Amino acid sequence: MDDAKDDAAAGRAAGPRAVLVPLALAQFICSFAGSNMNVMITDISTDLDTTVHGVQVVITVFLLVMAALMIPGGKMCDRYGRVRLFRAGLVVYGVGALLSAVAPGLGVLLLGNSILQGVGTAMLIPPVYILATLTFTTLATRARAFGVISAMGGVGAAAGPLIGGVITSAISWRAAFVFQALVIAVIVLLSRRIVDPLRADPDSRFDRFGAVLCAVGLTLLVAGVLALDQNVAASVGLMAAGALVLGGFLLSMRAQQRRGLRPLLPLALFRDRTSNLGLITQNIQWLMLLGSSFTVSAYLQVVRGYGAVQTGVTFTAATVGLLVSSLAAERLARRHTQRTLVLAGFVIAILGIVVLVLLVRATDDSWAFVPGLFLLGFGLGAMLTPSVNLVQSSFPEDQQSEISGLSRSVSNLGSSLGTAIAGTILASSLSNRSYAAAMFTLAGIGALGLVAAAFLPRGRSAPR
Known part of the structure; x- marks a missing residue:
């Protein structure tokens, strides 16, 4: 017990920022991986002699592997230690990125991106949220930390198309995977200063x-x-x-x-009403974000004939909106209840989708995507942090590994379902009609999230 206290003290001595920066970067690159391939659909399908559906399968399986293994990943934190698992996940992810970069066909890309990068993400993401929860213990500091991490995750997902588009057009789609491997190397170096606040228990049951x-x-x-x-x-x-x-x-x-x-997953985790509602909102937020990202990207490239850079630039509006609201998380948390923020976020995001469909129908100009994407990004950014905080703060330290794994599994399941649902609707016939159908489906699912958010407690949720 004294050794654990010494480790925690050493972690604090390194400074909260030294802990937060690599954690936020890790969330950024994993979210980036989930969306940057959206602008490479044409390039990858041509280079690897496959179809839009083939690329969609690779993207969806990557998100699915993350979702399927997040709960075991969270549980493994107790057995092997949060920092050790985090670093091991970085290595697996990096190997997958490099393998994807040299993939000669869809099968190797599936192995590198979908399997290895998916497994690596499932290993490193639960420690991100556990370490953040254990390091930042007050509502204000935890809101700030989750705000930064969620913002970087959202920015990774929203800016993935832009960064991926620039790299693809300037060099090649393969270089985007090399970029990921380089970021992973930076995170490995930065993570050397992180000390696990709790001692690993090798004898814990898995x-x-x-x-x-x-x-x-x-x-x-x-x-x-x-x-x-x-x-x-x-x-x-x-x-x-x-x-x-x-x-x-x-x-x-x-x-x-x-x-x-x-x-593996104590059923007591489902007895907390606030956490259950928070998990539902998390799932739907990421379903809307990744589903709309895939829908708009595929539509722009296949129907409008946009290149990778033009598609990515169009998504800048969503990135800006998400950044503005996410980085204001701490200030918003002081002024408004978590329930209010989640409710407002859903209303704004749904409005953004409606605007996206109506303006795109009205004109062929690329600016028609800007207002809707900005509203969508702003709304999602406003509620990402409070939803995470509601869930993580509902449980004490000894349950953080389980709830972190469950939380990330639910979020990534939403991402994979969003891509699968939107892609399935688009696959029928890539056209204005299928685009509108996919987007309105996402808006309808968002309305279910709005209903769930209405039942969240009205008071502030303090960490236990």
């Missing part, structure tokens, strides 16, 4: 069977969505099978708890 059930269930669920445009019966069957496997996963967790064992 439920391998539960991890497999969780991963298989989520995979079947998203695979069902992807198959919807090709075979409805198979799609329904896959989603039903996924639901059954996830049901078996929850029953397994319950049985282990009754035997006095600590399961």
Whole structure:
């Protein structure tokens, strides 16, 4: 116990900024990876002799692997230590990025980007939020930390198309993966100053069977969505099978708890009403962000004939909007309740989607995308931080590994579902009609998030 206190003191001595910078950069690059390929659809499909759907599968599987392994990743923090797992995840991610950069075909790209980078992300992201929660303990400092991390995550997702577009046009789509590997190298160097606030417990139990059930269930669920445009019966069957496997996963967790064992995902995490509602809003926020990013990017390149840079520049409006609201998270948290921020965020984001559809229908000018994308980015940025804070602050330190894994799994599941749903609608026929259908579907799902946010507690949520 004294050693753990000494480690924590050493971590504080290094300075909060020394901890926050590599954590925020890690969230940035992982979110960047989820969206930067959206502007490379044409280049990759031509170079690797594949289709838009093939590239969509690579993107979706990457997001799915993250979602499927986030819960085990969070649990592994207890066993191997948060900092050690964080660094190991960086290495796996970096290897995947380099393999993707030299991929001769879609199969190798799937292995490097979707599998290795997905696994690496699932290893390094749960420690990001656990370390931030343990390092910043007051509502104000935690809001600031989550604000920076969420902002960098949102900016990574929103600016991914712009940065990826510039790199793709100036050099090659392969160079975008080299860029990721270089950022990973910088994070590895910066992470050398981070000290784990808690000592690892090598003897802690890890439920391998539960991890497999969780991963298989989520995979079947998203695979069902992807198959919807090709075979409805198979799609329904896959989603039903996924639901059954996830049901078996929850029953397994319950049985282990009754035997006095600590399961992969304690069901007590679902007894907190505020956290449950926060998880729902997180899922839908990322579903809207990644779903709209894929929809607009594919539409611009395939229907409008935009190049990678022009597509990326168009997305600058969303990046600016997200940055403005995310970086104001601390000030907004002092003036408004978390519920108010999440509600306002959904209203503004939904309005942004509606504006996107109406203006794009009215004119062929590229400026028509700017107001809607700005509103969408601003709304999502306003609610990313309070949603994370609501969930993480609902549990004490000894449950941070589980809730962090669950939180990130739910968010990344939203990302993969957003890309899968939007891509499935677009795949029917890339046109103005399918673009509008995909965007209005995302707005409708956003309305469900707005309803969930309305039931959040009206008071401020303080860390426990």
